[in-house]
Amino acid sequence: MTSKPLIAITGASSGIGEATARAFSAAGHPLLLMARRLDRLEALGLPNAVLKKVDVRDRAAIADAVRDAEAIHGPVDMMFANAGIARLGDIAKQPPEEWDEMIDINAKG
Numbered sequence: 001m002t003s004k005p006l007i008a009i010t011g012a013s014s015g016i017g018e019a020t021a022r023a024f025s026a027a028g029h030p031l032l033l034m035a036r037r038l039d040r041l042e043a044l045g046l047p048n049a050v051l052k053k054v055d056v057r058d059r060a061a062i063a064d065a066v067r068d069a070e071a072i073h074g075p076v077d078m079m080f081a082n083a084g085i086a087r088l089g090d091i092a093k094q095p096p097e098e099w100d101e102m103i104d105i106n107a108k109g
């Protein structure tokens, strides 16, 4: 266990989540990094990082990942619920399933 607390980040495989993971890692924090693309999490090569293939629509998978990371690094100090998608379209023509997908991932996730 390191002296700094554990930071958990969903959607850490690209973009804002990846940049946040790199920033907290540079500041010396252990990390729990979650995303569907495990290969991209592995490619970050960050130290003291627990990497978990997680779809944020799967609550049990998130709970399992947190439990595993906390067993190594202690309690999560911050959860950055960053995972998200953008299905931007014409609201009159867009399939409602795309709204559901965004709400399930961006909001509920």
Ligand SMILES: NC(=O)c1ccc[n+]([C@@H]2O[C@H](COP(=O)([O-])OP(=O)(O)OC[C@H]3O[C@@H](n4cnc5c(N)ncnc54)[C@H](OP(=O)(O)O)[C@@H]3O)[C@@H](O)[C@H]2O)c1
Pocket (backbone or CB within 6 Å): 010, 011, 012, 013, 014, 015, 016, 017, 034, 035, 036, 037, 038, 040, 054, 055, 056, 057, 082, 083, 084, 085, 086, 105, 106
């Ligand atoms: N960039 C912008 O201008 C902007 C503007 C407004 C809001 N946002 C929000 O900011 C957040 C990050 O945006 P970004 O630009 O960094 O996007 P990004 O580069 O596309 O990254 C999105 C991240 O979310 C993950 N993700 C998507 N669906 C997921 C799921 N079902 N389960 C787990 N992880 C999932 C992706 O990982 P995997 O594909 O590997 O799972 C990826 O790591 C998003 O929530 C986005 O909606 C961004």
